[in-house]
Amino acid sequence: MVPIHKTPIWIQRIFPHRIWQKKDADEAVFLTFDDGPVPGVTDYVLDELAKRNQKATFFMVGDNVRKHPELAGRVLQAGHSIGNHTFHHLHGLRFGKDSYLEDIRKCDLILQEVLAIQTPLFRPPYGWMTPAQARKVAKEKTIVMWDVLSGDYDPKLSPRSILETSLEKLELGSIVVFHDQQKTKEVLPKFLPEFLDQIKERGLQTATL
Numbered sequence: 001m002v003p004i005h006k007t008p009i010w011i012q013r014i015f016p017h018r019i020w021q022k023k024d025a026d027e028a029v030f031l032t033f034d035d036g037p038v039p040g041v042t043d044y045v046l047d048e049l050a051k052r053n054q055k056a057t058f059f060m061v062g063d064n065v066r067k068h069p070e071l072a073g074r075v076l077q078a079g080h081s082i083g084n085h086t087f088h089h090l091h092g093l094r095f096g097k098d099s100y101l102e103d104i105r106k107c108d109l110i111l112q113e114v115l116a117i118q119t120p121l122f123r124p125p126y127g128w129m130t131p132a133q134a135r136k137v138a139k140e141k142t143i144v145m146w147d148v149l150s151g152d153y154d155p156k157l158s159p160r161s162i163l164e165t166s167l168e169k170l171e172l173g174s175i176v177v178f179h180d181q182q183k184t185k186e187v188l189p190k191f192l193p194e195f196l197d198q199i200k201e202r203g204l205q206t207a208t209l
């Protein structure tokens with residue numbers, strides 16, 4: 001199966017309460033990294049962003065924040081945004097509304113405890129949540145989806161195709177998904193530096209959500 005890298009407009013329209021891109025963005029794109037903080041991966045991403053003075057948003061898994069509080073702190077100190085990605089990386093369709101919301105709250109709590117922040121941002125793991133979950137979460141948070149899926153987690157994709165497809169789909173206001181986790185540790189160095197260089201060459205700024 002060929003992965004869908006660009007979220008079609010019709011899909012964006014049938015899921016209200018969620019943002020897929022930011023059309024009002026002024027010369028900016030929005031890079032997002034999911035699933036961290038993970039030592040050896042998140043710090044690599046931070047270094048690459050810092051080299052180019054670029055910013056991103058990190059959707060963190062609460063349990064990883066608990067395990068690696070210093071690394072979570074480094075993300076915050078570098079001026080990046082942080083979003084909630086549940087405590088246990090739950091698939092919304094496999095959990096009832098209450099336990100799903102409880103896991104989001106647990107992630108909020110660890111972010112408050114470790115970083116003293118209250119994030120208004122949420123991204124559902126795997127991109128899936130039920131309409132009832134989404135309605136409830138949307139009362140308190142902005143649900144951030146994406147319009148460009150890099151495919152960095154897919155071992156069948158070459159670094160070259162991840163790079164080329166992501167750059168090809170990128171437009172002003174795009175929200176791009178990457179992952180800072182064990183599965184992408186090997187592939188990130190093979191495409192991310194060039195991706196970051198290329199967006200700079202195109203004159204695009206990076207902004208936090």
Ligand SMILES: [Zn+2]
Pocket residue numbers: 034035085089124125126
């Ligand atoms: Zn995730």
